[in-house]
Amino acid sequence: MGRDHGVVAIAGQIGVVASVALNLAALAFYLHGRIFGASAGEKEAGKKMKKAAAVAPSSGKPPVAPDSTINLDHGDPTMFETFWRGTMGEHATLVIPGWQTMSYFSDVSNLCWFLEPGFEREVRRLHRLVGNAAAEGYHVLVGTGSMQLFQAALYALSPPADAGPISVVSPVPFYSSYPAVTDFLKSRRYRWAGDANTFEGDEYIELVCSPSNPDGGIREAVLKSKSGKAIHDLAYYWPQYTPITQMLAHDVMLFTVSKCTGHAGTRIGWALVKDREVAKKMNMFLELNTIGVSKDSQLRAAKVLEAVADGYERQPADTTGDASLLFHYARRQMACRWRALRAAVAASGIFTLPDEVAGFCTFAKDTVSANPAFAWLRCDKEGVEDLEVFLREHKIITRSGTRFGADPKVVRISMVDTDEAFGIFVDRLAAMK
Amino acid sequence: MGRDHGVVAIAGQIGVVASVALNLAALAFYLHGRIFGASAGEKEAGKKMKKAAAVAPSSGKPPVAPDSTINLDHGDPTMFETFWRGTMGEHATLVIPGWQTMSYFSDVSNLCWFLEPGFEREVRRLHRLVGNAAAEGYHVLVGTGSMQLFQAALYALSPPADAGPISVVSPVPFYSSYPAVTDFLKSRRYRWAGDANTFEGDEYIELVCSPSNPDGGIREAVLKSKSGKAIHDLAYYWPQYTPITQMLAHDVMLFTVSKCTGHAGTRIGWALVKDREVAKKMNMFLELNTIGVSKDSQLRAAKVLEAVADGYERQPADTTGDASLLFHYARRQMACRWRALRAAVAASGIFTLPDEVAGFCTFAKDTVSANPAFAWLRCDKEGVEDLEVFLREHKIITRSGTRFGADPKVVRISMVDTDEAFGIFVDRLAAMK
Numbered sequence A, B: 001m002g003r004d005h006g007v008v009a010i011a012g013q014i015g016v017v018a019s020v021a022l023n024l025a026a027l028a029f030y031l032h033g034r035i036f037g038a039s040a041g042e043k044e045a046g047k048k049m050k051k052a053a054a055v056a057p058s059s060g061k062p063p064v065a066p067d068s069t070i071n072l073d074h075g076d077p078t079m080f081e082t083f084w085r086g087t088m089g090e091h092a093t094l095v096i097p098g099w100q101t102m103s104y105f106s107d108v109s110n111l112c113w114f115l116e117p118g119f120e121r122e123v124r125r126l127h128r129l130v131g132n133a134a135a136e137g138y139h140v141l142v143g144t145g146s147m148q149l150f151q152a153a154l155y156a157l158s159p160p161a162d163a164g165p166i167s168v169v170s171p172v173p174f175y176s177s178y179p180a181v182t183d184f185l186k187s188r189r190y191r192w193a194g195d196a197n198t199f200e201g202d203e204y205i206e207l208v209c210s211p212s213n214p215d216g217g218i219r220e221a222v223l224k225s226k227s228g229k230a231i232h233d234l235a236y237y238w239p240q241y242t243p244i245t246q247m248l249a250h251d252v253m254l255f256t257v258s259k260c261t262g263h264a265g266t267r268i269g270w271a272l273v274k275d276r277e278v279a280k281k282m283n284m285f286l287e288l289n290t291i292g293v294s295k296d297s298q299l300r301a302a303k304v305l306e307a308v309a310d311g312y313e314r315q316p317a318d319t320t321g322d323a324s325l326l327f328h329y330a331r332r333q334m335a336c337r338w339r340a341l342r343a344a345v346a347a348s349g350i351f352t353l354p355d356e357v358a359g360f361c362t363f364a365k366d367t368v369s370a371n372p373a374f375a376w377l378r379c380d381k382e383g384v385e386d387l388e389v390f391l392r393e394h395k396i397i398t399r400s401g402t403r404f405g406a407d408p409k410v411v412r413i414s415m416v417d418t419d420e421a422f423g424i425f426v427d428r429l430a431a432m433k
Helices: A007-036 A040-055 A078-084 A117-130 A146-157 A177-183 A276-290 A295-313 A326-348 A387-393 A419-431 B007-036 B040-055 B078-084 B117-130 B146-157 B177-183 B276-290 B295-313 B326-348 B387-393 B419-431
Strands: A094-096 A139-144 A166-170 A190-195 A204-209 A229-233 A252-256 A268-273 A358-361 A366-369 A374-379 A410-414 B094-096 B139-144 B166-170 B190-195 B204-209 B229-233 B252-256 B268-273 B358-361 B366-369 B374-379 B410-414
Touching: A078 A326, A078 A419, A094 A295, A117 A139, A117 A268, A117 A295, A139 A146, A139 A276, A146 A177, A146 A204, A146 A229, A146 A252, A146 A268, A146 A276, A146 B276, A166 A177, A177 A190, A177 B276, A268 A276, A268 A295, A276 B146, A276 B177, A295 A326, A295 B295, A326 A366, A326 A419, A374 A387, A387 A410, B078 B326, B078 B419, B094 B295, B117 B139, B117 B268, B117 B295, B139 B146, B139 B276, B146 B177, B146 B204, B146 B229, B146 B252, B146 B268, B146 B276, B166 B177, B177 B190, B268 B276, B268 B295, B295 B326, B326 B366, B326 B419, B374 B387, B387 B410
Parallel strands: A166 A190, A166 A204, A204 A229, A229 A252, B166 B190, B166 B204, B204 B229, B229 B252
Antiparallel strands: A094 B094, A139 A268, A252 A268, A358 A366, A374 A410, B139 B268, B252 B268, B358 B366, B374 B410
């Protein structure tokens, strides 16, 4: 894996020391009050800390119980929370003083003038570490999630509007949001045109999602016209989901921290864009749509990506575990879940899943199996015409195949929810006959 | 002003104590290393703290010198930074642990399921404090800046697309971004139709920006058709810019922290929406456009708004100053700048400004003058046909009146940039003959 003990490695160790020191100071302050009895001022401070903890952040979907409805419709990556509550969590803590980053601008000399330099640096560093995509020579753009960048790419790649809307296509099964996001504003620049496999013509934008949402398959563009354009949605091209078999170098590549580190709530995605004019047009979209992107979330994403890379580049405290190695930790979790799901499907006997695939991962330096972020579950049982409805009767919320251009006997199921929700789901599935 | 000494007041004081205590711990840790000589681990921790401070956040536009080009094109509200570096700054510091707010969801029971409850609470509290808009009985939506919410409102208020695009209008001079943002995707749902004063027809969406960007005037809808719709852009309806003369209660009202507290980089706006169906459609836009809004920025905005309201509701440490009273502090700054600008215009003799207006402010409980966030500067000098070009020759970047539907003898100039930039600007202006 190349656990480099150089400058970056030392910086990583220092980070943990600083972070732990600050936490110990806060802990000591708290314990002092608990054990020795607190002064009035300390008691008030303690109350405030509790109040802040009680009112500040939301916690996402409510916890589940064995008889709960289990919502696996969205790919809400709450599975990752356990990793960030562990060793590396403190390393990713962000502190923003009240006066910081108030300006609209981050770097007036950059084409993407609202891109935080620290975030760009960590994006490039992560791609060097993982080897999944070429960042060298590419422009980095930041978006409010990768779906905003997808729209920016449609805007940049579509011809001037008088030429009529260009066709936007993707092979079935395609990501269910593509049609709605392409069409909701009824643009004269572009329009959804469905399955790429049946498309005829030379002018189009093909959306290539690889590994595929919903079915996890590795995809390449199916259309080959010279004048056609492609947008590569690589949200799931990370080692926990699939072997990294090559360093991709497409014209427009989209990524998101949601699926890489699990921080969906930060709404930060990024694009690697080869052509400067395309990057400029995409940036124009981001200016007009939202006048840039949250700096607080960019700083947080930078901190989180820094923690991920530091975890690999420094000497881990516990050399046998994976508590500081995000992709190893998450791949182990995903592999465990896929074993559990395949066992449940075998126990039930009425479902099928895509075949397991494996490949040599240049990051893991080993042959590993793919563990997609979604299960593309099919039901062969007679009488079950609509699997989404059937599962909903068992209080499992999934997304129907019809939303992906496929048939209603198949559904997409999130594999990245909490341990509790996933456990109840597989238990229920195994019991269905 | 109602400086309440109740529960909220005490909470405010406690906040400062807790914050100061944590800072003292960090300071002690730092000083220990400086004064007593640090251990290797402590030295490393110190280095890391410096490294974090050096690399983490951007600082916006570069500093200016007396011969610099002064960019007052955007309303970049960096003027506010001095306030947040003062007494209240520490109260607004945000800490986010690595594991927090990872989910897409904030409150699944809310129509706006990605709205952080703490942010909504502080928005409602601030409107109660200032009295500028009715929040009671309104839905609160959060957006990536108020311009995203503007687009969400266009989407929600436009008819089904087959009815053809609805006309979007605003009286001249209108905010320069309205035409571009309305038209850049060439939607079949809505299209820019120019000056509301000359529009004929009953079906339209009128954009009412009050106080007006660019000229600071108080506006009401100019069109009165029963079937017409209005969007009220109230970004500048805060006490530092204009007397608060009434509590507004329009159907759709847009606000942004950028202009309220100066935190443009957080990209957080909010909408108060009366009708539930309109709020649902606006929310649908936000889902499709960016799958919600940065939680980190929502938490930060909540913290900043909390600090503003706490500053008014607790007993200020220094009862004579305004270091804890944002609106008083900012109004004083703005008034000072407007005096300096009017003096420079008088000294020059070739420019004119809109007349000063005043009114009774229900928040300040006094008659106060308006201090708009932009100066709408006109030049009567013969031979100056294009004021934007003329000022650019003097290395002052402004926005031409033509961008606002007005003539080229007028420009819009930001009044909310740094003290340094503003000072150089008025000095140069005074010297122009």
